[in-house]
Amino acid sequence: MIGDLNFLVDSIKDQVIFWRRHLHRNPEVSYQERETARFIYHTLLTFGNLEVTRPTKTGVLARLIGKKPGKVIAIRADMDALPIQEETTLAYASQNPGVMHACGHDAHIAMLLGVAKIFCGMQEDIKGELRFIFQHAEESFPPGGAEELIQAGVMEGVDAIIGGHVWVPLEIGKIGLTYGPMMASPDSFYLTIKGKGGHGAIPHQTIDAILIGAEVVVNLQHIVARNIDPFDQVVISVCRFVGGTTNNIMPNQVQIDGTIRTLNSKLRQEVPLLLERIVRGVTSAHGADYDLKVIQGYGQVINDERVVRVLEKTVREVMGDAALEFVRPSMGAEDFSAYMQKASGAFFFIGGGNKEKGYVYPHHHPCFMIDEDALLNGMKIFMHAAIKLLA
Numbered sequence: 201m202i203g204d205l206n207f208l209v210d211s212i213k214d215q216v217i218f219w220r221r222h223l224h225r226n227p228e229v230s231y232q233e234r235e236t237a238r239f240i241y242h243t244l245l246t247f248g249n250l251e252v253t254r255p256t257k258t259g260v261l262a263r264l265i266g267k268k269p270g271k272v273i274a275i276r277a278d279m280d281a282l283p284i285q286e287e288t289t290l291a292y293a294s295q296n297p298g299v300m301h302a303c304g305h306d307a308h309i310a311m312l313l314g315v316a317k318i319f320c321g322m323q324e325d326i327k328g329e330l331r332f333i334f335q336h337a338e339e340s341f342p343p344g345g346a347e348e349l350i351q352a353g354v355m356e357g358v359d360a361i362i363g364g365h366v367w368v369p370l371e372i373g374k375i376g377l378t379y380g381p382m383m384a385s386p387d388s389f390y391l392t393i394k395g396k397g398g399h400g401a402i403p404h405q406t407i408d409a410i411l412i413g414a415e416v417v418v419n420l421q422h423i424v425a426r427n428i429d430p431f432d433q434v435v436i437s438v439c440r441f442v443g444g445t446t447n448n449i450m451p452n453q454v455q456i457d458g459t460i461r462t463l464n465s466k467l468r469q470e471v472p473l474l475l476e477r478i479v480r481g482v483t484s485a486h487g488a489d490y491d492l493k494v495i496q497g498y499g500q501v502i503n504d505e506r507v508v509r510v511l512e513k514t515v516r517e518v519m520g521d522a523a524l525e526f527v528r529p530s531m532g533a534e535d536f537s538a539y540m541q542k543a544s545g546a547f548f549f550i551g552g553g554n555k556e557k558g559y560v561y562p563h564h565h566p567c568f569m570i571d572e573d574a575l576l577n578g579m580k581i582f583m584h585a586a587i588k589l590l591a
């Protein structure tokens with residue numbers, strides 16, 4: 201069985217790579233994936249046996265309903281690109297100025313098309329249903345494509361879902377798994393410190409929002425350093441600090457925006473309260489006022505233990521023990537988390553880096569490149585794991 205499936209995957213390698221390069225050449229950003237969706241839709245129709253629909257403007261769903269009843273297993277691929285000008289010298293580099301598949305979602309689409317194509321030839325043997333979710337807008341919050349597709353009903357009846365991400369920090373030939381929390385919730389904060397403007401030479405007649413803002417930024421780091429259990433992971437980063445117009449005018453206010461990353465729901469509730477306590481304390485100490493908004497982003501990706509166990513077994517059987525790498529959680533985010541609210545699920549990393557070939561640039565970098573052999577590895581894991589989950 202393993203040999204047969206792997207043979208089928210290898211036999212469509214050229215086609216999968218062709219799809220991936222076509223998509224790489226023609227990237228579209230979140231919510232604009234019109235041509236991408238059209239390409240996926242029409243390619244899926246050529247496979248036969250599939251029920252193909254367009255549940256959202258740019259999302260695509262394909263259902264392969266087996267001849268015998270059974271479980272419903274879903275596989276998800278995201279499909280959006282990023283607003284980045286590509287700087288690689290690849291022959292199939294983006295032809296769309298200022299837009300690039302710099303996260304590898306082109307590979308995700310191509311893999312899932314390949315998986316669907318092979319499974320279509322096995323309909324007689326499938327007990328249950330395989331559902332292929334091509335999701336738009338992973339890179340854009342709110343609300344993100346996953347939430348919209350769920351609203352449109354794509355998860356109805358699904359027993360388990362798996363998703364993978366080609367991952368350059370992981371070398372080619374490796375599959376990265378994590379039991380439990382894997383990716384963080386990316387919540388944003390928007391803070392206005394309201395002081396009193398005036399002449400830079402007469403500071404005593406002002407309430408210096410810049411100085412108070414600077415103290416807030418420094419004090420926020422007490423949360424991670426002194427309020428959080430050292431065995432828990434939290435990130436608080438101030439990424440925007442804006443205030444003032446010129447060198448001798450004290451502004452009325454400054455704007456301080458940042459991101460909060462947590463890996464469990466308790467800390468997700470706690471950290472904004474600690475943040476506000478510091479903001480309230482520092483501003484009131486200096487007679488300033490503030491306005492604070494915390495906006496919740498995607499949920500945390502917390503892998504279901506039973507599904508990860510299936511993936512672990514699959515990796516060991518299909519690629520060997522040496523391919524398996526247990527990876528530490530990432531403070532990045534993924535809206536795959538939304539599907540996990542509806543069914544047991546697991547997300548995993550497909551090694552796509554290759555130091556020898558120079559595929560070392562991080563995700564979202566203008567020189568981002570992957571080793572295309574990752575597509576074959578990913579397809580094999582998806583297919584073998586899906587078969588195990590159906591059983």
Ligand SMILES: [Zn+2]
Pocket residue numbers: 303339563564
């Ligand atoms: Zn990304």
Ligand SMILES: [Zn+2]
Pocket residue numbers: 303304305338365
């Ligand atoms: Zn991504």
